[in-house]
Amino acid sequence: MASDTQAGQDRGPAALPLPPMKWDAWGDPALAKPLSEDVKALLAAALGVSADAADTPLAPEEVELRPSALPAADLAALAALVGPGHVSAADADRLPRAGGKSTPDLLRRRSRGPQDAPDAVVLPGSEDEIAAVLALCAERRIAVVPFGGGTSVVGGVDPLRGGLTAVISLDLRRLDALHVLDEVSGEAVLGAGLTGPRAEELLAERGWELGHYPQSFRYATIGGFAATRSSGQDSAGYGRFDEMVRGLRVVTPAGVLDLGRAPASAAGPDLRELFLGSEGVFGVITRVRLRVHPLPAEKVHEAWSFPDFTTGAAALRAVEQQGTGPTVIRLSDESETAVNLAMTDRIGGDRVTGGCLAVTVFEGTKEQTAARHERTHAVLRAAGGTPLGAGPARAWEHGRFSAPYLRDALLDCGALCETLETATDWAGLDRLKASVTAALREHLAGALVLCHISHVYPTGASLYFTVLAARQGDPLTQWDAAKRAAGDAIMADGGTISHHHAVGADHRPWMGREIGDLGVRILRAVKDTLDPAGILNPGKLIP
Ligand SMILES: Cc1cc2nc3c(=O)[nH]c(=O)nc-3n(C[C@H](O)[C@H](O)[C@H](O)COP(=O)(O)OP(=O)(O)OC[C@H]3O[C@@H](n4cnc5c(N)ncnc54)[C@H](O)[C@@H]3O)c2cc1C
Numbered sequence: 001m002a003s004d005t006q007a008g009q010d011r012g013p014a015a016l017p018l019p020p021m022k023w024d025a026w027g028d029p030a031l032a033k034p035l036s037e038d039v040k041a042l043l044a045a046a047l048g049v050s051a052d053a054a055d056t057p058l059a060p061e062e063v064e065l066r067p068s069a070l071p072a073a074d075l076a077a078l079a080a081l082v083g084p085g086h087v088s089a090a091d092a093d094r095l096p097r098a099g100g101k102s103t104p105d106l107l108r109r110r111s112r113g114p115q116d117a118p119d120a121v122v123l124p125g126s127e128d129e130i131a132a133v134l135a136l137c138a139e140r141r142i143a144v145v146p147f148g149g150g151t152s153v154v155g156g157v158d159p160l161r162g163g164l165t166a167v168i169s170l171d172l173r174r175l176d177a178l179h180v181l182d183e184v185s186g187e188a189v190l191g192a193g194l195t196g197p198r199a200e201e202l203l204a205e206r207g208w209e210l211g212h213y214p215q216s217f218r219y220a221t222i223g224g225f226a227a228t229r230s231s232g233q234d235s236a237g238y239g240r241f242d243e244m245v246r247g248l249r250v251v252t253p254a255g256v257l258d259l260g261r262a263p264a265s266a267a268g269p270d271l272r273e274l275f276l277g278s279e280g281v282f283g284v285i286t287r288v289r290l291r292v293h294p295l296p297a298e299k300v301h302e303a304w305s306f307p308d309f310t311t312g313a314a315a316l317r318a319v320e321q322q323g324t325g326p327t328v329i330r331l332s333d334e335s336e337t338a339v340n341l342a343m344t345d346r347i348g349g350d351r352v353t354g355g356c357l358a359v360t361v362f363e364g365t366k367e368q369t370a371a372r373h374e375r376t377h378a379v380l381r382a383a384g385g386t387p388l389g390a391g392p393a394r395a396w397e398h399g400r401f402s403a404p405y406l407r408d409a410l411l412d413c414g415a416l417c418e419t420l421e422t423a424t425d426w427a428g429l430d431r432l433k434a435s436v437t438a439a440l441r442e443h444l445a446g447a448l449v450l451c452h453i454s455h456v457y458p459t460g461a462s463l464y465f466t467v468l469a470a471r472q473g474d475p476l477t478q479w480d481a482a483k484r485a486a487g488d489a490i491m492a493d494g495g496t497i498s499h500h501h502a503v504g505a506d507h508r509p510w511m512g513r514e515i516g517d518l519g520v521r522i523l524r525a526v527k528d529t530l531d532p533a534g535i536l537n538p539g540k541l542i543p
Helices: 037-047 072-082 091-097 103-110 127-140 196-204 222-228 309-322 334-344 366-382 391-399 403-412 426-443 475-492 508-530
Strands: 120-122 142-147 166-171 178-182 187-191 245-252 255-259 284-291 298-306 328-332 356-364 386-389 415-425 448-457 460-470
Touching (some): 037 460, 196 222, 298 309, 298 366, 309 328, 309 356, 309 366, 334 448, 356 391, 415 475, 475 508
Parallel strands (some): 142 166
Antiparallel strands (some): 245 255, 415 460
């Protein structure tokens, strides 16, 4: 990294704690999964992926990081508020908070030339400290980016200054307590900085579970889940995080809000909704009160094959509309099923021979699980499915957190690999899938576009696309054109710009079309009330 000798600042090794996460890739370096020579040959033959297009990896010391713009006096003032051990302008602390984990983020971090980063990292330990930091930053015109696990894939934690003098990353990992477990009501109050695994660990010690398992589970935080309306992979059970939120505490520059008094209320509009998905632009979520459930006694897995995507989607719709109660239900299209087969040959020990693979999982007491399984099995069979046994469903569950490592391996080999997601009603699902696929293919010659239904609702479903292509020229420019075309196709065909990845900086250009001009003015009015100096996450969410 570039050396910087600004007076009074620590330029030494990282001083602040982080879980093992590679700065230019996903997750724990010890779990990286290089591709086999067979798979590399397959990529070269099928897509024309060439190892010549791969970047030469940079060591962290080689990164040319933009020097911190924060004056020593501001650093000292922040240290006086949170303690000197909880503020750092060291490059080694700024680099891991320089952005999220989308493919463009990772490509930018692998590139030579100057890279941006927050000017300092601040770790508050209490609501009072957060309020004091926000007040100081408003007075000194410093932008604040709330930072949970840093797993945003939409530019949510980009260090944007929004015309202010500097930007700090407000890392919330010290808010890591289980504050309350109310076993009578089935509710827990959790600190915003708890990671998914730590939250589950604390609850499991007392026989309870949250059950929110997004693919980023191992690193993402309770506050991040709430701030982005995250969706877990227990897609039909405890899928949407926002649906589990009973209350929130939020520190804003204008004061503290404690929202959600009762399990249901007719006391006007529900203000919790303003902060779910608010992506740090209105305030800092410090605690979340959540519905929790006893650890399930029983779990049953079953996989299915459908002859084609339309038949499979109709089967999932029947299950959801009849309410037969699987905890997980998802369906891969023909391309995704075929690629999974090619990559693994055998999925979970049971032969899958093409078509479209669906996975179901059931949880609860022994009796509930058996009844839910039986009813769902009958509906899927009547809708044209062929049962494949438990193996492929267990294999999916076993490998569900390792897919992001595969993306790193693909990038390492010179491929371009990225995902995007949307949702629409059942009636428009096939049309939306076709138009997004066509848009991606048009801008990424020869690309493989894979898709699955990740979440189902009585009236519609989400579509999750994975794109694999050979790099041609600058991969950032290449992806930008494809992403823009896909976003426009989503808008034109009645989808939402995000079912669960949120808006951040990357989806912001579509927000006007998503909620209309008046909708944008409402968000701006809320922002002006809560954050009149505009310090919180400028350049995100609100156009
Ligand atoms: C490999 C991979 C897989 C993923 N899989 C899923 C998935 O299955 N489902 C899904 O929904 N998403 C998924 N994501 C996206 C991402 O993990 C989610 O958006 C997650 O909820 C972000 O949580 P985080 O703690 O990492 O938040 P961050 O990335 O740190 O922040 C996200 C946004 O929320 C704001 N923020 C964070 N904490 C707070 C807080 N306490 N108060 C106010 N604002 C805050 C930030 O400023 C930022 O705008 C995935 C991402 C990756 C890289």
